[in-house]
Amino acid sequence: MTAREFSTMSFSTLALTALVFMAGGCGKSGHSGPPHYDDTASGLSLTYPATMKLEHATGGGPGLSLDEVTVASFHPRRPFPASTSTAQVPPPLPSAGAFPHNGVAFRMLLIRGSAQARKGPNTPLPLSESAFRPSTEYSTQADRRDGVPAARVATVRSGSSIWEADLFIGPRASATDKTAIAKVISTISFSQH
Numbered sequence: 262m263t264a265r266e267f268s269t270m271s272f273s274t275l276a277l278t279a280l281v282f283m284a285g286g287c288g289k290s291g292h293s294g295p296p297h298y299d300d301t302a303s304g305l306s307l308t309y310p311a312t313m314k315l316e317h318a319t320g321g322g323p324g325l326s327l328d329e330v331t332v333a334s335f336h337p338r339r340p341f342p343a344s345t346s347t348a349q350v351p352p353p354l355p356s357a358g359a360f361p362h363n364g365v366a367f368r369m370l371l372i373r374g375s376a377q378a379r380k381g382p383n384t385p386l387p388l389s390e391s392a393f394r395p396s397t398e399y400s401t402q403a404d405r406r407d408g409v410p411a412a413r414v415a416t417v418r419s420g421s422s423i424w425e426a427d428l429f430i431g432p433r434a435s436a437t438d439k440t441a442i443a444k445v446i447s448t449i450s451f452s453q454h
Contacts, residue, residue, distance in 0.1 A: 305424075333353055337353045359406075364434065388449050393428050415428075
């Protein structure tokens with residue numbers, strides 16, 4: 262395009278040209294659509310709606326390594342310090358306060374250095390809510406005080422890694438949020454699966 266042709270273009274044509282150019286994938290990831298999480302170290306990948314919040318933390322100490330990712334309908338706080346010697350991981354909670362009655366949260370937790378058996382078949386994917394079973398893992402007095410709903414838990418194997426998948430649905434969670442968190446669960450994949 263010559264300078265003369267450029268100068269005679271209308272503003273609306275320039276705006277439309279810029280919009281088409283930007284929509285063509287000029288962003289860093291070249292990915293459009295819902296947010297996507299990829300962890301190259303663990304191989305975990307998932308997609309989540311833009312209305313949800315993602316939190317990722319790693320930590321550990323001698324002989325212990327923790328890696329977790331949480332997707333929630335609220336801003337979840339970091340569940341453990343970077344340096345920790347315990348595999349006890351508290352439930353997802355907002356930055357301040359108790360678990361919202363209308364909240365939903367999904368967490369994938371990998372604990373390396375635990376005594377878990379490493380052999381067995383990979384978990385068939387996509388994962389669905391039907392793979393989750395009721396758990397008493399997050400039912401301490403403090404959890405009840407913080408309004409943590411009864412957890413449902415699934416074990417997810419990928420290669421030599423065993424993940425714990427935790428699902429929390431508040432008693433007044435909307436059908437929209439329940440559907441959204443179920444969709445997040447169905448997008449789980451592993452690069453080495």
